[in-house]
Amino acid sequence: MRKPIDTVMVEQRATSFTRRSIKTESKQQGLRLALSMIDLTTLEGKDSPEKVRSLCHKAITPWECEIEPPLPSVAAVCVYPSLVQVAKRALEGSGVSVASVATGFPSGQYPLSVRLNDVVEAVKSGADEIDMVINRGAFLSGCMEEVADEIAQVRVACGNSHLKIILETGELETLENVRIASDLAIRAAASTGPINDGEVFIKTSTGKVSPAATMPVTLVMLEAIRDYYEETGVRIGMKPAGGIKTAKQALHYLVMVKETLGDDWLNSNLFRFGASSLTNDVLRQISKQQTGSYAATYDFSEA
Amino acid sequence: MATTNKNQNSDAWEYSSALDTTKVTIESKSKLFIGGKFVSPKSRSWFATINPATETKLSDVACAGKADVEAAVKAAKTALPKWSRLSGTERAKYLYRVARRIQERAREFAILETMDGGKPIKESRDVDIPLAAQHFFYYAGWADKLAYAFPGSTPAPVGVCAQIIPWNFPLLMAAWKLAPALACGNTCILKPAETTSLTALRLAEVFQEVGLPDGVVNIITGEGDTGRLLAQHNTVNKVAFTGSTEVGKLLMRGTAGTGKKLTLELGGKSANILFADAAMDQAVEGIVAGIYFNQGHVCCAGSRLFVEEPILEEVIYKLKQRLGSLRVGDPLDKNTDLGAINSKSQLKVVEGYIRSGVKEGAQLHQLTTKRLPSKGFWCNPCFFTDVQPSHTIAREEIFGPVLSVMTFRTPEEAISRANNSPYGLAAGVWTDKGAKIFEVAKKLDAGIVWCNTYNKFDASSPFGGFKESGFGREGGMQGLRAYVRLGGV
Numbered sequence: 001m002r003k004p005i006d007t008v009m010v011e012q013r014a015t016s017f018t019r020r021s022i023k024t025e026s027k028q029q030g031l032r033l034a035l036s037m038i039d040l041t042t043l044e045g046k047d048s049p050e051k052v053r054s055l056c057h058k059a060i061t062p063w064e065c066e067i068e069p070p071l072p073s074v075a076a077v078c079v080y081p082s083l084v085q086v087a088k089r090a091l092e093g094s095g096v097s098v099a100s101v102a103t104g105f106p107s108g109q110y111p112l113s114v115r116l117n118d119v120v121e122a123v124k125s126g127a128d129e130i131d132m133v134i135n136r137g138a139f140l141s142g143c144m145e146e147v148a149d150e151i152a153q154v155r156v157a158c159g160n161s162h163l164k165i166i167l168e169t170g171e172l173e174t175l176e177n178v179r180i181a182s183d184l185a186i187r188a189a190a191s192t193g194p195i196n197d198g199e200v201f202i203k204t205s206t207g208k209v210s211p212a213a214t215m216p217v218t219l220v221m222l223e224a225i226r227d228y229y230e231e232t233g234v235r236i237g238m239k240p241a242g243g244i245k246t247a248k249q250a251l252h253y254l255v256m257v258k259e260t261l262g263d264d265w266l267n268s269n270l271f272r273f274g275a276s277s278l279t280n281d282v283l284r285q286i287s288k289q290q291t292g293s294y295a296a297t298y299d300f301s302e303a
Numbered sequence: 304m305a306t307t308n309k310n311q312n313s314d315a316w317e318y319s320s321a322l323d324t325t326k327v328t329i330e331s332k333s334k335l336f337i338g339g340k341f342v343s344p345k346s347r348s349w350f351a352t353i354n355p356a357t358e359t360k361l362s363d364v365a366c367a368g369k370a371d372v373e374a375a376v377k378a379a380k381t382a383l384p385k386w387s388r389l390s391g392t393e394r395a396k397y398l399y400r401v402a403r404r405i406q407e408r409a410r411e412f413a414i415l416e417t418m419d420g421g422k423p424i425k426e427s428r429d430v431d432i433p434l435a436a437q438h439f440f441y442y443a444g445w446a447d448k449l450a451y452a453f454p455g456s457t458p459a460p461v462g463v464c465a466q467i468i469p470w471n472f473p474l475l476m477a478a479w480k481l482a483p484a485l486a487c488g489n490t491c492i493l494k495p496a497e498t499t500s501l502t503a504l505r506l507a508e509v510f511q512e513v514g515l516p517d518g519v520v521n522i523i524t525g526e527g528d529t530g531r532l533l534a535q536h537n538t539v540n541k542v543a544f545t546g547s548t549e550v551g552k553l554l555m556r557g558t559a560g561t562g563k564k565l566t567l568e569l570g571g572k573s574a575n576i577l578f579a580d581a582a583m584d585q586a587v588e589g590i591v592a593g594i595y596f597n598q599g600h601v602c603c604a605g606s607r608l609f610v611e612e613p614i615l616e617e618v619i620y621k622l623k624q625r626l627g628s629l630r631v632g633d634p635l636d637k638n639t640d641l642g643a644i645n646s647k648s649q650l651k652v653v654e655g656y657i658r659s660g661v662k663e664g665a666q667l668h669q670l671t672t673k674r675l676p677s678k679g680f681w682c683n684p685c686f687f688t689d690v691q692p693s694h695t696i697a698r699e700e701i702f703g704p705v706l707s708v709m710t711f712r713t714p715e716e717a718i719s720r721a722n723n724s725p726y727g728l729a730a731g732v733w734t735d736k737g738a739k740i741f742e743v744a745k746k747l748d749a750g751i752v753w754c755n756t757y758n759k760f761d762a763s764s765p766f767g768g769f770k771e772s773g774f775g776r777e778g779g780m781q782g783l784r785a786y787v788r789l790g791g792v
Contacts, residue, residue: 004735006755009585012592019425021321021637029316223584254316259628263315 005175014215017256028289034250035282036072037268049086055303056090063283075268081122088126100127106206108133119157129162136171148188155192164201164239169217170209178217182224186236198269201237212242222260241274247285321637323424327414333364336507338378339517345370355421356634356643356679364500367523372532375521379463379490380538382518387460387488391447398443400513405436417634419501421643422597424635435478441762442482452780458787460488462540465533469546470496470645471600477503479777480543487786492521494533498646500524548771566775566785570700571728574721575605578734579614586733587621593757595684598641599704603729605757609717612710631672644680653682653703660687660696722748727769731757
């Protein structure tokens, strides 16, 4: 089911979104929207419970300030499975979700049983959302059924937790591969049962491979989501991750979502940013619009 | 602590108005530029130039009469000997300076272009002005290398050049005409279109700033008569015209037997051929950009679309979707995709064609923009389906945001339908198969064929057509040819 994708025109279209000028009220609204869509993420070997607790606090209250209307919390905190319980406790009652990477993140180069168990354990620890990686080795060697079958098994293992399927587009390289993998992931997830809006996301990257999220790659994935919606009426979510560091970039992505999928997708139920440094840049822009001058980077807490 | 849990924005996110509010000063009287000075017209005649988005007057522009044309030609003739003997390296210095100065004043040029012509600021800012500067840079590079462009012969300037340009890309067309002419050592009289004279006159300021010798470029504004007087003048050695095929034919008759060199870049009814195996979303993107760019006021606009029959429905659906996301409105708003139609008369022409399409039985699909400004000349972009190749909208150049969608079954049929037109300017081929691209492209009677893209312009790439789209090339090394006489070594 190969769909030809032409890089030149994808890039031209992606660039056109960056030419939109988001000012005054729409900027305020867009920044708040972006903030509410962030999956605040820490995925390092040196992550500790204390680091995760401070990240969770940041997630609930991105900025201690008097501001009207109050700022939203971010959408979720994303951690390794071993820290899910810590995050779960810290976020108790806040409405912020706990997302956990699983399935042998980031490489996925483990036996399927280990990867599935990874998911089961993360869910058991309280993860509301599972960010899985697809088997790129199998994908690139053409074993599409194997990739699809694994995704289906992971979705079953997720139970009621939402699933985000990481394609790791930086390793797939071509936009055609991105499109094939998007279609395959969506269909594999759907094969195990009906999908409510926002229960399944496709996600660009782990953040461990360069390039991570880019606008052309995200556009191709959004088009796959759009086509699936037109065919079935089911809304799949989208999460670009890695490399989105500035508020301006985030607004460009929101423009792209609005003009490709429409306003229905402009909420954290269907669109997320996988990012960490983005939060403070968004806050800096919000405070600029309040006070008229840019705050220093050290005026905002690190997570 | 002031936060809410799970905040979901229920209001739709709309773009606020993003007007470019930079003020550009416009003189109430826009004079002629002759012999290095701005002078009032001897004709004592003026006409108003308006902003087509608001219908407010921007300036009174001089209408050059016979005596003014005479003065401009004389100034160009007087300046010719010294300018043409200047070394290429020296001429290049002036051209580089012009290019740099256009870049430095880019914002001012962009706003002025948008105010006078109605095109979106996004396009004048990102396309017109940068490309105009690029043309001067590019031909500055050729000025001292002309011998290499014409190996085995000695290129000499043609002499005094009369250059008449259209209103769709005012500054860019001025650059296309002036840069190669000056690089080759000619002197020029440029006649901008009557509705869009202001940026050309601003370019005259740039020529003053860079110290271009007096008379090397003269800019005379006026209506059709001014152009006719200029083209007919005996001292003129070369006429270069971009505009309608109708006027092009008149010029061809008028210059026949006079020994004047002539190049014409005229109308078009360019075809996009969309094969079923193409990258569909990207093709639709290119087709939309190909017809709605600059409100369709583009000689190479892809105004005919031939779709392989099995994918017709899908293409129509996608075209409708994409059409729905276009934003028509104030050209100075940075988020505007389509601005105002250039003039009231052009709006009437476009509306007439849309009516004829409906009357002849084609089906109209048009964007409905809720709030268009009450004043100004507006036309919502549209496309027609159920178009027969015999329909007026499928044959004549509309020069507006109107696309005619037709079908084909085999590549041979696509090629013959695309070529079935008096014009031969541009074409587009959309397919994922490389071999098919070459096969089809070489059989199309078009000066430019874009493959899996459209409307890509570059100073180094020659532009021009076949058949009633004119002759001669502008841009690239080929663009030099119209401005040199070739002698023996």
